Amino acid sequence: MAEEIKEEIKEKENKKTKKKNRKKEKSFKKIKRNRSWVSILVFLIALLIIGVLGYAFVEVFFQYAVETKATAEYNTIKYMARVYDTYGDGEETYSLLNKEGRDYFIKDKAGNIIYQNGENTASKEGEVVYLDDELKGVIAYTDINTSYITISDGSLEFKYKDLIKNIEYDDNEGFHVGDKVIDNDKIKEYNDKLDELDKYDGDPSSIVYENGNVRVDIDYYGENVSELNEIVTTDIPLWLSVDLSDGNTLVAKATVKINIKDIALFGVLLAVVLAVVVIVFFIVVGNVIGGFIRQRRITNFFFTDQVTKGRNWMWFKEKGGQLLKKKRNAKNKYAIVNLVFVKYRTFCMCHSIEEGEEKLCKIHDWVAASLEKKELIAHTTNSNFALLLKYTDADELDERIKKLIKELEQIDTEHKFAFQVGVNKIDTSKDSDGRFIKRKDIDVEKEYNNACTARAKFEGSEDSGIAYFDEKLVEEQKWIDMVQEKQQQALDNEEFMVYYQPKYDPRTNELRGVEALIRWQSPEYGFVSPGRIIPIFEKNGFITEIDHYMISHVAKDQKAWLDKGYKCVPVSVNVSRAHFIESDLAEQIRDMVDKEGAPHELVEIELTESAFFDDKNAMINTIERLKSYGFAVSMDDFGSGYSSLNSLKDMPLDVLKLDAEFFRGENSGERGEIVVTEAIKLAKSLNMRTVAEGVEIKEQVDFLAQQGCDMIQGYYFAKPMPKDEYESRMKN
């Protein structure tokens, strides 16, 4: 009963964990479809908008700063052109124009300069500018000496466009451009430029070369830097051309003065734009990083096993899949392993769940520590662990797992634990030409299930062991699943048949008894022998239903035969261990037989050796009660196990059935005969009748008759047969 409850709990737990896992998997998939790309998209859109706005802003600024100012200059140049057009080419005109105080030159159609005032620093190549309506199509020339002046802390940085490009410095020659040393005039030029800043009256004390820049260091007599900043002016000289009525062209220098107010305005606006960009950038980056961190955290949560704090099944599936599918891992051999801590449930029952979980942690950590790079472990369900191991040689792998089991068995000083391992080997992955190819279709879940299938071989056993998976196991597992699915339906439809195998007296050849054996007449699978179903029913507990079914049918048949007036012999029915554990088994059998109205002495109960369980007193009690109700009890398959003699000593049994193994192959020799002889003698002295099973040849029958064996059940006399056939045999 306790076993049954345990099984039930286990079943329920398994279902629950599976359901939970499915749920988790679903929500994990949802999270995996992360939306960080949305943030990135938003950022890109924001960047685009800011870019467009920035561009528009710069445009507007230049319109204001350059166009309006350049237009003002252009208008005065146009005025000079009108003067020229009015008075024509000539000295008087030029002296009038010179009064404007502007550098200019007049060139003829061929481009030759026919008059020049001041210095001509216009660059050679002009370009057509479209600044605003006024300046549309005007040819403008940049100034070769365009200068930018900025003041920074304690020094004045003076970038002289052309010079900066070419100026070099070395300790011997000082400043030079190419091999031309910069002469004092140039230095003076700098000074003059600085003098233009009229508020400032110091001279550059030195021109220094530092970090690739030429810098003019100046004395500024304790002037406040912020005040210095105020006087900054940037000149942007631009040479503008105006066509003259005689075909010549006037090109005059227009100086677009952009003062600190403009720059400040530009600076503030630029700073605002930049600030917005930076803020948006940080928000988006923060969002994206936050998203990733969140996702990592959630992923971690989803992948963490709450018991061992290691990884869980979902992680194993994901990570294992990635690992196995990698092209470069195609050349590696892997083993997917199902490791089970065998008596976990019992341990929890005897101690506590907390202690049980502590052991699971210990096991997990131990195995994890033994793993190599790119090997995995996860706690999957209850006491199951999934492992992914790499191996090169199958024997080495076997040794490694054996060693691991041995270590784990001793992981606790107070208890000796057992571990069962199912191994599914995954070979290297090659194509037909022997080239390594990706295992692109590998399904970790399926492979792990195969490892579990291999491990399931130990179901019911409590000892350690390793089992390897092969395809036959899948078929076996499919069969088991099918049987379990169909069992109840088969029982309800009476697809299970009772076959009878008679037992004969070897001296008189008289029918003395019969054994009822089950057969399954499946509409889909045909005739199925008990060997293919009984072990399954024994494991899943359905055997008790089967035993009831058989006892009821046997009792019913006996009653019917009696009513027909046949000379009936006792029918033995097999009762399994799972059933025998029930404390009221004797009463159950009695009631079932009584219900059909068959006399108790015509029903015998067969117990296999394996049915003898730990609680000897309870067993003896059940046997005695069965006997007290008039049922004979026999020990089936005597000699097939190890504790036969022991059981014989204690159990008040009526019949000893010698196992068929005694009469098969090597056992049937002289030594086998001695054992059989002694066993019969032993049974006699214990007042038990003997039945020899599996006897197929005449010599064996003669020998057994000689030794005083009471009955023979074997193919020599008869195979198990359907009810009708047995009935007609009884008649004769």
Ligand code: C2E
């Ligand atoms: P068992 O109770 O020891 O039954 C004897 C088995 O030996 C039967 O196999 C029978 O057909 C076979 N046998 C008998 N004489 C010979 C022979 O001369 N040569 C050979 N090769 N075999 C012989 P079966 O019917 O396949 O049953 C196998 C086992 O299944 C049974 O062993 C019994 O342990 C179990 N079983 C069968 N029916 C039932 C049932 O209704 N309830 C339970 N609990 N177990 C059953």
Ligand code: MG
């Ligand atoms: Mg039997």
Ligand code: MG
């Ligand atoms: Mg037997």
